[in-house]
Amino acid sequence: MSPFRDPLPLAQALIRRASVTPADEGALDVLEQTLTALGFHCARLTFGAEAGRPPIANLYARRGRTGPNICFAGHTDVVPPGQGWSVPPFEAQVVGDHLYGRGAADMKGAIACFVAAVARLPASETSAGSISLLITGDEEGRALDGTQRVLDWLAERGETLDLCLVGEPTNPRHLGEMIKIGRRGSLNGRLRVLGSQGHVAYPHLADNPLPRLLSMLAAITARPLDEGSAHFQPSTLALTSIDVGNEATNVIPAEGRAAFNIRFNDLHTGAGLERWLRERFDEVGGAYELSVEVSGESFLTPPGRLSDAVSKAIAEVTGHTPELSTTGGTSDARFIKNACPVVEFGLVGQTMHKADERVPLADLEALTRIYLSVLRACLTIPC
Template identity: 55%
Template sequence: MIRAVSTDPVPIAQALIRCPSVTPADEGALDVVQRLLEPLGFDCTRLVFGPEDYRVDNLFARRGGEGPHVCYCGHTDVVPPGNLAAWTDDPFAGVVRDGVLYGRGACDMKGGIAAFVAGLADYLAVHPGHRGSISLLITGDEEARSVDGTARVLEWMAANGHIPDMALVGEPTSRSTLGDTIKIGRRGSLNAHITVTGVQGHSAYPAKADNPIHRLVAALGPLLAAPLDNGSDFFPPTTLQVTGFDVGNTATNVIPAVAKAMLNIRFNNHHTSAALTERLHAALRAAGCSYDLVAECSGESFLTRPGPFVDALSRAIERSTGVVPALDTGGGTSDARFIARYCPVAEFGAVGATLHQVNESAPVDELRRLAGTYREVLAELLG
């Protein structure tokens, strides 16, 4: 039996904000969500992962056992508040002033979770016998390491028969007006640390030295001279940025022994991290470098192409907000990069105007409209 749960997201968001859950601390945030979901008929499982000095609490909740299975994904962890003196109010007080909710997480993304739970309660009040099943994957490890959160929970879900047919991540994707943007993919991100070794010597006798700077520059030159690609249907061109260059040399007449560089490549679906890493190796070999390369990929590029899921999401958003959403792949990485390995995933949420800022906030009216939109999304996907 479904028991009444608030369909107003504001008090839910306030309760979440009042839990100072700076990654990886939970401070009761997931308890707030669990206490709201259980009366709605959800079976809740808490999953704790990570080493003793970095324990991460996660929540998986599911209602129903049949398909289609829709999963809402989000995070209750937040970034540190920063300079407390710069905040007008206590960042964990959840103050409402002049129609705006203030607090760390109001925008990213406790407000989004509150809106989904409120919209979910409203939907279930009208559709208690809906088809399919609904689940929530809420992690406490998105803003920092992102190792013991969504990725680990998905492994558990796969092992226990809980992989959804489609997933919606509630990150704040709207740019200026609620409903104007759905993210259907993200660029991949590859970090590379390059160390080129030469032979130190006097700059007046270069023949007796081997300048690692020259070799490193020769390797980077072709990579920077032309675009890596011209973009694709939904992605801009891949970008390679040199983010660091260091030789540790304070003398003008010394050829150093070592030159180091850091690169970040934001890549579209024309590439994989493995192929780009090999491209870096090839450039370094071609320049005759004696080198060491450490490449780390924080997420591969992914794309959920328009189809039944994305089309249904777009219809629901337009019906609720009156705005036709654009399909976008911009921005950095999110936990959607892990979910894309298992099922189609899209991201939709509030306007991300103040995420991570001092005096982070969310208009009360926007939170309530977002809850209504999530209700329409569930109605569109499950009837």
């Protein structure tokens, strides 16, 4: 019997590596050793240093050479622990019936569950197709040298993924509640409205940019962007900052700045939203500068064999019928969707990024059983 069938020891070993982005601290060494023992061929890939950025460690592991190639994607990097913990954040203590530690829910616990599921596969069921893991150390950071770079490396080698399950903590309150079949896109905008400085007693000798700044912001916030689509909630635009930096009460400033974020559904693209923004600002008039960064486009994996396989496994193990959702923030699935169908399912996210991040031990066992069922279904019937 494989010693790796229990997800808890591996989850603890991973949590005990304080892999706060961009550091790895040996987390991928722990995972590679386990996967090698399970018959995986592992490739360690480091990116970033060639561009003057901190080096990011990544791992791609595969067992089998035939199709379909069923991939599990995840990340071993975590956010800083912060303050307020009742137990040390990197000791991976079991307190009562919970495993505590930074990364327990997001998402070292899910990685351990998938590995344990692979270890539970009988030899008779491992000959059909391939199983792979794409694990990055750059999901919680800028995501410049992680999943996308590994996907580029795979494409250069002519290696394909047929489907992918991402182990993000998708469930708001209880295991089996929600599968992510898509994500909204995210656009960050920075607006600088230009004028000329002057004395407030002589406004005709100055060009006050602030009324134009307010008019521009009103032009993009006055009405909703849309009413939602078949699988997405309405897009949202949130102002995040308005800055003038003027401490004087008798000076008209030379410029005003604002920042905003748009979370957009499949009715929009990043390029289309940038055009819309410039049109609205041009209607107001005056000199301005706009910079836009799109960290990911919206995407949808239409309900089908993959989501059906995950839903069926969840129902078998938990008795719950999961919601197929596109809510929440971004994830590395935004990169993987260009390579193959992708859905996300993992642990409960209620404590992720918080002090005392934790996961019930029962959920580790249940998620392992769910992943095992998904593997069996997708190795037997191409998803």
